[in-house]
Amino acid sequence: MGNKRWTSFRSAYLETDLWVAIDMDHYREDAGRFTTDRILYYRGILEKHIASCPEFRDSLTPVVAPGGEHRIITEMSEAALAAGTGPMSAVAGAVAEYVCRDLLAEYEAGEVIVENGGDIFMKLTAPVTVAVHAGASPLSEKIAMQIKPEETPLALCCSSGTVGHSLSFGMADACMIACHSGAGADAFATAFCNQVKNEGLVYEVTEKALGQPQIISVVIIAGDKLGIGGQIEIRIV
Secondary structure (H helix, E strand, O other): OOOOOEEEEEEEEOOEEEEEEEEOOOOOOOHHHHHHHHHHHHHHHHHHHHHHOOHHHHOOOOOOOOOOOOHHHHHHHHHHHHHOOOHHHHHHHHHHHHHHHHHHHHHOOOOEEEEEOOEEEEEOOOOEEEEOOOOOOOOOOOEEEEEOHHHOOEEEEEEOOOOOOOOOOOOOOEEEEEEOOHHHHHHHHHHHHHHOOOHHHHHHHHHHHHOOOOOOEEEEEEOOEEEEEEOOEEEEO
């Protein structure tokens, strides 16, 4: 953030608050307005579906989406089914991915990063270091994933039982999951964060997460305990 490599801006509406970065060569002044329009578009799809299916918003367990729904609805439903969570556990990651892909297409950009409440979707042309914020843990912002361009498009989604306002049933300071799907990374981050009931479970839950074929890498931090694994390079910051 704040890197001269990109032009960055915020775009927010109600609960949706995005930080967006676009490479300098492809940024245009209307990017903020375009991003807000896409937020309203996807929120409209979600609100319409929830009006006819309130359990999609309220359930803490998977809800199967009926046929004919927009792809963002079905991807959230499929991610929740894979993770064993409610569909809204996937909403921030899904919105980050869809807005990122729209920006890439609209501006023919080489690099776009969209962050939505700790959930990131990115397409890169050069490496990026993403540090993990873990609240009061002594490991907070000391552990980072080094993302290579060839590993993108990629989602990095983080859930926490101690940071932020999202509902969590675990006590991990951070559970960051890397997947190619924004909805999938978000739902799995929620699911595995929920399973860390105490620091002694960090390694067990990390191994369990790495057993999921959709998951590329994982970082779990609880207090001074750290679980890491997967294909992406991990760095000490």
